[in-house]
Amino acid sequence: MDQVKTLKCVLCQREYEPQEVEYTCPLCGNAGILEVLYDYDKVSKRISKESLAKNSDYSIWRYRPLLPIKEDSPTPPLHVGWTPLYPAFRLRRKLELPGLYIKDDGRNPTASLKDRASAVGIVKALERGAHEVTCASTGNAASSWAGVAASLGLKSYIFVPQTAPQAKLAQLLIFGARIFPVKGSYDQAFDLCIEASRKFGWYNRNTAYNPYLVEGKKTVALEIAEQLNWEVPDKVFVSVGDGCILSGVFKGFADLFHLGWIGRVPQVIGVQAEGAAPLYRAWKSRKPLEPVEPKTIADSISVGIPRNGVMALRDLYRWEGRMVTVTDEEILEAMRILGQESGVFGEPAGVASLAGLIKALREGMVEKKNKVVAIITGNGLKDVSAALHAVSMPEAIDPTLESVEQALKR
């Protein structure tokens, strides 16, 4: 793993050897998120555009020399990554944006982008000899973590707020996770999970605590660049909750930029729901993050205290990214447009990116000649009740041709 130089704290900037630390900066505590820094000379000797062109492993592991794992570490058997990048022709026409692409990350094994992070995280768990893993989450991160853990035979312990919807828990339980419904908030579940992982030695996947997740998430950017034959887009839209996927997208393009494979880092535009937009507000005002009481239909980005705030804001400022907000109505409209114009069914948080793009087009933030990618981070089947808010059910008819004709006239 000598391609990894150090892990660097985003707060105090102190650097550590990978074997020195496990999760966060010992000086800054849980606020000191660590970033993985690479020796790009070493990476360059092990992977190139040419070697990739000949590589028939169409999964995230094709980028192995750019991931923070040992050369011979086993990887989970589930097929993660290399999701379709659609040149969605009908959507292009509808939005009058001929350079539009849709990255459908709901096609991952447990139906969300989070599988990229869980796959890398579980390799780190195995490298440390862990047999038991944990995380706090109600949604995609947890089901993804439980899924890859099951594929390898690791026991998973998941902390969720007691109020988590039953449907979200079904997938977890099917994967054999041990669930702890906590009488309290997500934040309490998060802290309890860290306490428990210390006490019982469980390997922890908590967001913006485990430093390796962003490295998994960045593979979506690596794929976008390779699928576009290294001609990177002008703009990339991505939904934002805790801000980890946002940082992952920046990190992937930054890696390629440092390697000299691409000439510039695309402008990444983070999209938050209006009712849960603390990162947008901080970015807009250039002021410190202030927690909010989140309220949006897009549950996967319904975050009041973005755990990866510091890193996300740094990335936005450093790479001249932007933020936009969208209403729940705009999210539901984007869900309909995406389904009707491309046959892709995204969950509300997953299509917020597209809603943001539509708003940005309207406001002139995107030009018609731009090459633009919208990342759809999760499948709509994850939240069918939200989808039902976006549509209306027609009236029943008698089983006769006349009734069909009458209905068609209505």
Add this chain to the structure above:
Amino acid sequence: MDQVKTLKCVLCQREYEPQEVEYTCPLCGNAGILEVLYDYDKVSKRISKESLAKNSDYSIWRYRPLLPIKEDSPTPPLHVGWTPLYPAFRLRRKLELPGLYIKDDGRNPTASLKDRASAVGIVKALERGAHEVTCASTGNAASSWAGVAASLGLKSYIFVPQTAPQAKLAQLLIFGARIFPVKGSYDQAFDLCIEASRKFGWYNRNTAYNPYLVEGKKTVALEIAEQLNWEVPDKVFVSVGDGCILSGVFKGFADLFHLGWIGRVPQVIGVQAEGAAPLYRAWKSRKPLEPVEPKTIADSISVGIPRNGVMALRDLYRWEGRMVTVTDEEILEAMRILGQESGVFGEPAGVASLAGLIKALREGMVEKKNKVVAIITGNGLKDVSAALHAVSMPEAIDPTLESVEQALKR
């Protein structure tokens, strides 16, 4: 399309030129399902094991010369097929079956195997210049049809029994389908759909009516053979409702056998739910099909009158296939085992195949040395309420480490 010789009626055995007929045999009516017959010499000149090894199109279209479509017909943009075939190591150990593979077809765009059939069907619709398409179904076939139609801008009209669950309709509506909830049974919706398609000129995807769907479904068998480097399994387990997927699996292997690419057709074992097993009963008794009142948790195979009965029984007898039945309890148990041992979440109808394999192992129908594939036809997210029947929810705990410790002891 000269690789297609004729369409042959499974009842009267009369053969037709492809341009002569659209759906079923003019003599036998809707009972006369047509089968696509190929000129394998012509196919052999256009595709080979070697040409496939060099083909980087990892979708069902890599088998284009073996599909009943014109050489230059456009195909839908959604990425269909080449789903993972997992050598599910932990499941192998659990079932003491070292030659087991899981084909996860829930990884298709709308999360079920039906996308294979819809993709081929929609190409036929386009070839006929159709702008509007229809089908009757409550489940996977309809959402799949609406999805590929949306990706191409074709309008879809879907007939469903009024009692269809709202959740199943959400996906359809998101894809912009025009839904007709019919005051009546599935059979009435089916017949009304055919009437309406004749009246309005809509291209029809009804199961065992449109002759091209089995050709799409067969690609799952083509992939299994290629993914196993043409060393075909001894046995393939697949869930059975109408019997179309069963015939598709037989057809794929039969094509490869006729081409001389494989030495034998694997034994295909169809699995029905005990509460909806008319094909099993007919096969077992060698008597004609008798309709049943279906009752099973596995809604996608909850079929009382199997529409593809004649062809499915013919295939079972001709290729020495078998049928088994499983209880709803065994289906839910298979769902848990699959999730816990492999990280794959299947819907009840999708995992009935695995439940059948487990029963067959118990009864000595499968030997430990056999190479066996179980096809998982749909993703569990399609029916979360069924999954909740398979698991039980633990009690909520206080947000303290002591409560975690106590819960672990329980």
